[in-house]
Amino acid sequence: MTLKNRLLRVTHLLFAILLLVQLLPDRSSNDVHTGALIAFAVGLEILTLAGSFLTKKKESLSLLLDIVGFIFAILTVWSLATTKFDLLNPLLFPAPGKVFAQFAEDREKIFINIRSSLGITVKGFVLASAVAVPLGLFLGWNARLGGAATYISKFFSSIPPIVYIPYGIALLPTFRSVSVFVIFLATFWPVFAGTMSGVMHVDQRIIDSAKVLNVPKPEMLFSVILPASLPQIFLGCNQGLSVSFILLTSAEMIGARDGMGYYVKYYSDFGDYTRTITGLLVIGIVVIAVTFLFNQLQKRLLKWKH
Amino acid sequence: MTANKIEISHLSVNYTERGRQFNALHDVSFGVGTGEFVSVIGASGCGKSTLLSVLEGLYQAAEGSVTINGTPLHGTGRERGVVFQHYSLFPWMTTRSNIAFGIKQARHELSRRERYQIADEFLGKVGLEGFGKKYPSQLSGGMQQRAAIARALAMNTDILLMDEPFSAIDAKNRVILQELLLSLWEGDSPEHRKTVVFVTHDIDEAILLSDKIVVLTAHPGTVNEIVRVPFDRPRNRAELIKTDEYGKFRNRLLSLLYQDVANRIGGEEVVI
Numbered sequence: 001m002t003l004k005n006r007l008l009r010v011t012h013l014l015f016a017i018l019l020l021v022q023l024l025p026d027r028s029s030n031d032v033h034t035g036a037l038i039a040f041a042v043g044l045e046i047l048t049l050a051g052s053f054l055t056k057k058k059e060s061l062s063l064l065l066d067i068v069g070f071i072f073a074i075l076t077v078w079s080l081a082t083t084k085f086d087l088l089n090p091l092l093f094p095a096p097g098k099v100f101a102q103f104a105e106d107r108e109k110i111f112i113n114i115r116s117s118l119g120i121t122v123k124g125f126v127l128a129s130a131v132a133v134p135l136g137l138f139l140g141w142n143a144r145l146g147g148a149a150t151y152i153s154k155f156f157s158s159i160p161p162i163v164y165i166p167y168g169i170a171l172l173p174t175f176r177s178v179s180v181f182v183i184f185l186a187t188f189w190p191v192f193a194g195t196m197s198g199v200m201h202v203d204q205r206i207i208d209s210a211k212v213l214n215v216p217k218p219e220m221l222f223s224v225i226l227p228a229s230l231p232q233i234f235l236g237c238n239q240g241l242s243v244s245f246i247l248l249t250s251a252e253m254i255g256a257r258d259g260m261g262y263y264v265k266y267y268s269d270f271g272d273y274t275r276t277i278t279g280l281l282v283i284g285i286v287v288i289a290v291t292f293l294f295n296q297l298q299k300r301l302l303k304w305k306h
Numbered sequence: 307m308t309a310n311k312i313e314i315s316h317l318s319v320n321y322t323e324r325g326r327q328f329n330a331l332h333d334v335s336f337g338v339g340t341g342e343f344v345s346v347i348g349a350s351g352c353g354k355s356t357l358l359s360v361l362e363g364l365y366q367a368a369e370g371s372v373t374i375n376g377t378p379l380h381g382t383g384r385e386r387g388v389v390f391q392h393y394s395l396f397p398w399m400t401t402r403s404n405i406a407f408g409i410k411q412a413r414h415e416l417s418r419r420e421r422y423q424i425a426d427e428f429l430g431k432v433g434l435e436g437f438g439k440k441y442p443s444q445l446s447g448g449m450q451q452r453a454a455i456a457r458a459l460a461m462n463t464d465i466l467l468m469d470e471p472f473s474a475i476d477a478k479n480r481v482i483l484q485e486l487l488l489s490l491w492e493g494d495s496p497e498h499r500k501t502v503v504f505v506t507h508d509i510d511e512a513i514l515l516s517d518k519i520v521v522l523t524a525h526p527g528t529v530n531e532i533v534r535v536p537f538d539r540p541r542n543r544a545e546l547i548k549t550d551e552y553g554k555f556r557n558r559l560l561s562l563l564y565q566d567v568a569n570r571i572g573g574e575e576v577v578i
């Protein structure tokens with residue numbers, strides 16, 4: 001890629017427009033923290049420029065620039081609608097700078113909450129996968145049990161896991177353990193069902209080649225059946241992961257004392273919508289980051305599949 | 307009488323399809339001597355792959371018996387190496403891991419390093435040098451088949467069961483692989499010859515490679531005739547093909563194959 005290709009992009013124009021808009025006089029009487037907005041925009045621009053030089057593939061560069069371009073455009077419109085022209089109710093719609101300043105101010109509290117939420121998710125998710133995959137392998141391999149287990153897992157996975165919360169509260173001592181329990185259930189059934197369907201649908205040709213090689217039983221399960229079912233297992237894991245986040249934040253809004261869902265609920269109860277919006281954005285970023293990391297893992301393990 | 311390595315007697319095989327029984331092989335009998343190279347030819351759908359799947363131990367015969375080294379065949383066995391008609395590599399293993407995995411199952415005594423050494427050696431022999439780190443999905447169909455052949459050959463089993471192994475492979479590589487197969491079949495000495503059952507629909511290939519050719523007839527699959535190949539080894543393919551004897555022998559095989567088709571056209575059921 002030429003330097004021109006890397007640098008002459010609309011995204012940078014949008015960045016300039018965002019900065020120029022900040023020169024307009026403020027119409028809003030509230031504290032708008034233009035400095036925080038500019039700091040964020042400049043930081044993002046610097047990261048984007050660095051990324052433009054490091055990215056090797058043309059498509060990923062375009063994607064990066066398009067995404068950042070959208071963010072700059074949204075910030076411009078948001079800034080115009082609040083700070084500059086005061087079109088929206090300032091209580092419900094804080095200025096963008098205010099949200100960034102709030103994040104900076106609350107960062108420690110926010111990190112503690114993120115850690116709490118992630119801790120629960122990872123615990124429930126890993127525990128569920130660690131039980132569901134071996135069990136699914138075993139039952140799926142055992143043709144007779146597999147048929148029955150498929151129907152049973154269909155039944156249980158049709159129950160929205162959120163309805164387990166009240167029962168979980170009665171059953172378990174702490175709210176944290178209830179959350180882990182619910183995420184465990186939310187992940188367990190899709191991963192279990194995915195593993196079983198993966199095992200039961202392994203290409204007969206693959207099984208036949210393993211058979212004529214006289215692969216011994218345990219190795220058959222772990223070196224042949226498991227990798228052959230891995231795509232389906234990941235399908236179940238992805239489903240479990242996305243449901244887990246929905247569940248966890250809902251659960252945190254019901255009764256937790258920390259976590260990102262709690263942060264959002266707590267401050268919206270007080271009418272502090274700046275913090276509410278800050279929390280929403282943080283949750284979005286955390287979910288995207290976790291999903292991205294998980295997808296990288298999946299890509300690595302399934303790189304043989306195109 | 308020398309005992310045969312593989313003895314097939316009165317073998318019948320049925321498939322059940324939507325509750326209906328379908329007789330794929332009927333009363334098939336022949337023997338394969340120790341160190342003998344036997345080809346099986348016949349029209350498409352006459353039951354060649356079915357016959358091999360019984361020898362592989364993957365499919366149970368309805369009637370008759372198969373013995374290997376005098377003992378009744380029971381399931382798959384370590385003494386048999388198999389090349390399927392379809393591609394049979396494990397898609398999550400690289401080409402060389404696929405071969406090394408096969409070697410591991412057949413030859414426990416080898417260390418991991420030795421297995422990979424042999425794998426690389428055989429990759430070179432089938433013309434896949436430099437493709438060891440690729441996954442099957444990154445190779446062409448013919449290349450995948452060559453890797454599968456390399457796996458079966460590298461396992462160095464007493465018996466080789468091969469189902470149209472070279473049919474998806476280009477003419478040049480096919481000649482190379484035929485020569486490779488022959489040299490591995492011969493081994494170091496006549497006593498160490500492998501026993502090969504080789505399915506093909508290429509008459510010239512069958513003549514060049516085999517000691518004996520079994521011609522099957524379709525619907526249901528039965529043995530039409532068993533023909534001994536009258537040419538001395540080593541066979542020089544360029545010279546041999548020009549001789550009258552070769553032409554005559556080839557015509558005889560063709561008529562055995564077409565007799566079957568002609569009978570069917572003459573009858574009520576036209577299949578071609």
Ligand SMILES: Nc1ncnc2c1ncn2[C@@H]1O[C@H](COP(=O)(O)OP(=O)(O)OP(=O)(O)O)[C@@H](O)[C@H]1O
Pocket residue numbers: 321322323328330348349350351352353354355356357391507
């Ligand atoms: N799994 C199966 N279920 C039912 N019928 C089958 C099955 N496999 C093969 N057949 C039938 O048995 C007959 C013999 O099939 P087979 O695959 O052994 O033929 P083939 O001689 O190997 O043919 P080709 O040269 O095309 O490979 C065919 O009529 C086929 O339709």
Ligand SMILES: [Mg+2]
Pocket residue numbers: 354355356391469
């Ligand atoms: Mg066949």
